[in-house]
Amino acid sequence: MTLNLSKKKARKWLKVKAKLSSNGLDISDEPTNNLVLANAGLGNEVCVKVITELCEPYGCIDTIRSYMDKSYALLSYQKTDEAMACFNKLQSVEISKTSDNELATLYLYFLQTLPPSEGAIKKKNDFPQGLITLENFLSTEEEEELIMQIEKDLAKRSDMHIQETLKHRTVLHYGYKFQYGSNDVNSSNPLSKKFPSFANNILDKIMKTGHIPNRPDQLTINIYNPGDGIPHHIDNPDAFDTGIASISLGSQIVMEMKSPVGPKANIMLKPRTLLIFTGDARYKWTHGITQKKSDLVCDERSDQEFLVKRERRISMTFRKILKSTSNHVENLGCTIPDSQKSAVDLEKRFVQTVYNEIADHFSSTREKPWPKVVKFLENLNPGSVVLDVGCGSGRYLNCCPGICMLGCDSSQSLVDICLNKNCFAFLCDGQNIPVRNSTFDACICIAVIHHYSTSDRRHSAILEILRVLRKGALALIYVWAFEQRFNDIDSNYLKKSHANCNITKRNENSCNAFAENQSLVVHENKTSFVQQDLLVPWKKKKNRHDVTSSHNISADSTYYRFYHVFKQNELQNLCQGISGCNVIDCYYDSGNWAVVLQKL
Numbered sequence: 222m223t224l225n226l227s228k229k230k231a232r233k234w235l236k237v238k239a240k241l242s243s244n245g246l247d248i249s250d251e252p253t254n255n256l257v258l259a260n261a262g263l264g265n266e267v268c269v270k271v272i273t274e275l276c277e278p279y280g281c282i283d284t285i286r287s288y289m290d291k292s293y294a295l296l297s298y299q300k301t302d303e304a305m306a307c308f309n310k311l312q313s314v315e316i317s318k319t320s321d322n323e324l325a326t327l328y329l330y331f332l333q334t335l336p337p338s339e340g341a342i343k344k345k346n347d348f349p350q351g352l353i354t355l356e357n358f359l360s361t362e363e364e365e366e367l368i369m370q371i372e373k374d375l376a377k378r379s380d381m382h383i384q385e386t387l388k389h390r391t392v393l394h395y396g397y398k399f400q401y402g403s404n405d406v407n408s409s410n411p412l413s414k415k416f417p418s419f420a421n422n423i424l425d426k427i428m429k430t431g432h433i434p435n436r437p438d439q440l441t442i443n444i445y446n447p448g449d450g451i452p453h454h455i456d457n458p459d460a461f462d463t464g465i466a467s468i469s470l471g472s473q474i475v476m477e478m479k480s481p482v483g484p485k486a487n488i489m490l491k492p493r494t495l496l497i498f499t500g501d502a503r504y505k506w507t508h509g510i511t512q513k514k515s516d517l518v519c520d521e522r523s524d525q526e527f528l529v530k531r532e533r534r535i536s537m538t539f540r541k542i543l544k545s546t547s548n549h550v551e552n553l554g555c556t557i558p559d560s561q562k563s564a565v566d567l568e569k570r571f572v573q574t575v576y577n578e579i580a581d582h583f584s585s586t587r588e589k590p591w592p593k594v595v596k597f598l599e600n601l602n603p604g605s606v607v608l609d610v611g612c613g614s615g616r617y618l619n620c621c622p623g624i625c626m627l628g629c630d631s632s633q634s635l636v637d638i639c640l641n642k643n644c645f646a647f648l649c650d651g652q653n654i655p656v657r658n659s660t661f662d663a664c665i666c667i668a669v670i671h672h673y674s675t676s677d678r679r680h681s682a683i684l685e686i687l688r689v690l691r692k693g694a695l696a697l698i699y700v701w702a703f704e705q706r707f708n709d710i711d712s713n714y715l716k717k718s719h720a721n722c723n724i725t726k727r728n729e730n731s732c733n734a735f736a737e738n739q740s741l742v743v744h745e746n747k748t749s750f751v752q753q754d755l756l757v758p759w760k761k762k763k764n765r766h767d768v769t770s771s772h773n774i775s776a777d778s779t780y781y782r783f784y785h786v787f788k789q790n791e792l793q794n795l796c797q798g799i800s801g802c803n804v805i806d807c808y809y810d811s812g813n814w815a816v817v818l819q820k821l
């Protein structure tokens with residue numbers, strides 16, 4: 222078998238071969254009657270009709286298999302000679318894709334045996350119980366009017382909605398902002414205005430169908446350009462009521478639905494269709510739209526399948542938020558603690574347990590030591606014995622060779638990570654460090670004190686650090702700052718916000734809105750703080766690539782960590798109120814307040 226290809230293409234051919242083999246295809250170096258046609262699958266937007274016409278001249282085709290979620294197609298001739306002729310003639314030819322003027326380069330390989338046909342396009346379409354589709358729910362005039370109004374809102378900035386540019390679509394939120402970080406809405410924070418009249422009118426019409434029990438108060442409009450999509454998900458059952466209604470405008474699109482026990486359904490959403498999710502379709506099946514520029518559509522009369530190009534599509538999803546189980550953690554029985562016992566319970570649930578759960582992921586994001594902390598350590602006398610209180614995954618434990626560092630933390634999983642790095646570390650409660658008085662030449666305590674949920678406990682945590690320090694020794698303490706914008710500069714935490722929101726960073730003075738409310742709210746990541754005591758979501762991604770699908774299903778878990786974010790001077794005042802130490806420095810460092818204390 223010889224390949225007549227340029228050096229560059231031969232290299233590419235080999236690369237693709239390796240990829241196909243790693244995907245489990247049994248590629249053969251000897252000719253067989255089976256071929257893999259790389260880049261010629263439905264997943265690469267190449268029609269079965271195109272490959273049939275290309276391959277027919279070389280012999281009698283037995284089988285063609287193409288898959289919506291794979292970029293290759295498989296083809297069997299009756300004879301090996303026929304496959305060889307095709308292999309030689311079509312190697313590296315350009316074939317046309319369905320999308321405008323796009324070409325794909327075909328690479329061919331022999332295949333030992335065709336894999337079992339499971340997963341190839343199945344005509345049979347399972348249909349989820351509880352899914353209601355009402356075609357032609359809108360007239361074309363109503364559709365045009367809605368598109369016009371939505372495009373107007375997209376072009377203008379208004380306090381009625383929030384606009385976000387996500388990776389694979391643009392969204393507008395009305396009523397309440399849907400928070401992608403926590404997969405939730407903050408029911409205590411509605412947008413200032415209710416729905417615009419175009420949304421209310423259409424909602425009136427939806428309510429008349431009788432399929433939605435409670436009138437929705439949250440609307441998310443998704444704008445998809447060709448190639449955009451939405452990952453598989455179930456709309457958060459804790460945040461939204463049953464009876465979610467979604468109207469399709471503009472282009473047709475295929476929505477995929479998957480049951481947890483296997484069956485899948487491809488729902489062809491024609492423009493002007495109203496889709497209502499109830500029952501299993503609402504609570505058991507996931508729905509999503511694959512990022513593609515075309516969809517495979519079956520013509521029911523001829524039973525023929527063909528690819529249809531996508532155009533710009535807009536959907537309006539109306540949901541009723543569940544106030545009783547919203548992310549106001551009051552509803553999880555969680556308020557700002559009023560006793561030592563409730564504080565300990567809260568920290569156990571929203572600090573220790575969470576760090577145990579997220580330890581590995583946390584550790585992978587906390588490798589780089591902060592320069593000013595390193596500088597503090599480097600300025601200590603060589604040979605100093607230093608305790609890192611709340612050492613986490615130990616990023617400071619071996620960053621400074623001239624000193625001897627020990628770490629302690631209240632999370633066993635984090636301590637284990639330190640031990641695996643051959644660092645000294647032990648498990649303990651920061652309120653009760655099992656070390657004699659006056660032991661250490663210095664202490665650091667970085668991003669720890671803000672996890673104590675009462676000012677008494679923050680105070681006693683500092684006393685405990687001072688207790689284990691020898692006279693004259695220094696402690697460096699960092700806490701998260703309420704002020705994430707300081708001296709007109711946004712902290713990195715705010716800068717990391719990708720969302721292009723109209724109301725991006727909330728006014729820091731708005732924290733008073735919560736002053737009398739003792740319940741804890743979930744903070745929206747990458748935004749300014751609105752309250753000093755809050756729960757900050759930590760999203761642990763479990764991204765697994767689903768082999769039967771062309772996109773990642775992200776089974777994310779959200780964990781909540783308690784924080785008390787410190788206002789300017791608060792840490793300093795707390796320390797100055799402690800006799801037996803001097804505050805010798807205090808400063809702001811990238812979204813944190815820091816103090817240097819000296820034990821007297």
Ligand SMILES: O=C(O)CCC(=O)C(=O)O
Pocket residue numbers: 441443451456467508536538
């Ligand atoms: O675009 C659609 O039809 C679906 C949107 C959706 O699933 C959602 O916003 O949760």
Ligand SMILES: [Fe+2]
Pocket residue numbers: 454455456508
């Ligand atoms: Fe959804």
